[in-house]
Amino acid sequence: MVNSKLILVEGLPGSGKSTTASITNDILKEINVDTKLFLEGNTEHPADYEGGSYFSKTEFDQLLQQYNEVQPIL
Numbered sequence: 001m002v003n004s005k006l007i008l009v010e011g012l013p014g015s016g017k018s019t020t021a022s023i024t025n026d027i028l029k030e031i032n033v034d035t036k037l038f039l040e041g042n043t044e045h046p047a048d049y050e051g052g053s054y055f056s057k058t059e060f061d062q063l064l065q066q067y068n069e070v071q072p073i074l
Helices: 017-030 057-066
Strands: none
Touching: none
8 A cells, every 4th residue: 555645836937836845855855755857847746727727629629518507708
């Protein structure tokens, strides 16, 4: 069984997210926690929805048809 945790660091551009994530990663490694650091733009990032998650035109058209009542929002 794998016991894993995901730590996300959110904030405004230039607020120190990458620095905070790197320091957190270093601290966890110092106490022998196996870590993986994913910075924004990394295609392997488990929560980078902007860069790694999308609908094809066909999928989006199907979504619009399926949820016609909220089509203007989508």
